[in-house]
Amino acid sequence: MNPDSSTPPPTHSIRTDLLPRPGTRWCEYEKRALEIRRLIPLRPEQPLDPFQLAHLLQFQILRLSELDQLPPDLRQPLRDVKLWSGAALRLPNQGSVLILLNDSQSPRRLRATLMEEICHLLLGHPPSRLTLEEPTGRTFARHVEEEAYAIGAAALVPFAGLRQLIPRHPSIEALADHFIVSRALLRYRLTVLQLRHFLPPA
Numbered sequence: 001m002n003p004d005s006s007t008p009p010p011t012h013s014i015r016t017d018l019l020p021r022p023g024t025r026w027c028e029y030e031k032r033a034l035e036i037r038r039l040i041p042l043r044p045e046q047p048l049d050p051f052q053l054a055h056l057l058q059f060q061i062l063r064l065s066e067l068d069q070l071p072p073d074l075r076q077p078l079r080d081v082k083l084w085s086g087a088a089l090r091l092p093n094q095g096s097v098l099i100l101l102n103d104s105q106s107p108r109r110l111r112a113t114l115m116e117e118i119c120h121l122l123l124g125h126p127p128s129r130l131t132l133e134e135p136t137g138r139t140f141a142r143h144v145e146e147e148a149y150a151i152g153a154a155a156l157v158p159f160a161g162l163r164q165l166i167p168r169h170p171s172i173e174a175l176a177d178h179f180i181v182s183r184a185l186l187r188y189r190l191t192v193l194q195l196r197h198f199l200p201p202a
């Protein structure tokens, strides 16, 4: 027994039925995602609200649409979600955090973007620099991007919750609606977790 039940148990004590195949990176990502969900905390099948999480972590959020001082010739190109979807800044003085969101994207994609930025911050990733050399306009560290996206997606759609809900919501659309994520993100989770075969063919 854990004598102090108020502290969450360490990662290695997470029940194995809450985790995907051990020894894979998806299992490691899932452990980090479950630690993040415990901050709220949530049952496996409950959808996570990244805005609530950001508030809890005292991360400030600034939406592009709130920058009403921007001249239109600057604002219009910045609305392009192919150029950027979100960015996080750690302000040097007070150590406070500001997350910029391109709110031209759909609300569900915005949730995934915010979750990814929160993960970059919690994982201590170095901020990407703005650059004109990369097609996306930002330097791109592939493994850092994969890690933040994958853990964010796992926090939004955890393995255990997905497994519980598949019998009750046996379609990509119904599962995506339940977790308030895009169908693309839901498909990604089913694929990396090798759960796709539990759904009837589309």
Ligand SMILES: [Zn+2]
Pocket: 116, 117, 120, 145, 148
């Ligand atoms: Zn990123």
